[in-house]
Amino acid sequence: MAHVVIGIPGDPQLYLADLKAGTVTPLAPQAQSSIHAADQLRHAGATIVKGVNLAVAVGSVDKAASGVFDG
Numbered sequence: 001m002a003h004v005v006i007g008i009p010g011d012p013q014l015y016l017a018d019l020k021a022g023t024v025t026p027l028a029p030q031a032q033s034s035i036h037a038a039d040q041l042r043h044a045g046a047t048i049v050k051g052v053n054l055a056v057a058v059g060s061v062d063k064a065a066s067g068v069f070d071g
Helices: 034-043 061-066
Strands: 003-007 014-018 023-027
Touching: 003 034
Parallel strands: none
Antiparallel strands: 003 014, 014 023
């Protein structure tokens, strides 16, 4: 797996991270897609996890590099 779809609370945009290329770009899912349905659920407060075993939002690169997970 080389791609991850990311949604951050408070940010209506979805993002597509290409792990091999090292890029993150905005993603606009098609209206009838399962990603669109999942996006609607997250806007209603759901948390959706599939195929990821660790995901932590951190306040800065320095905190992530030092191992600080401050939420």
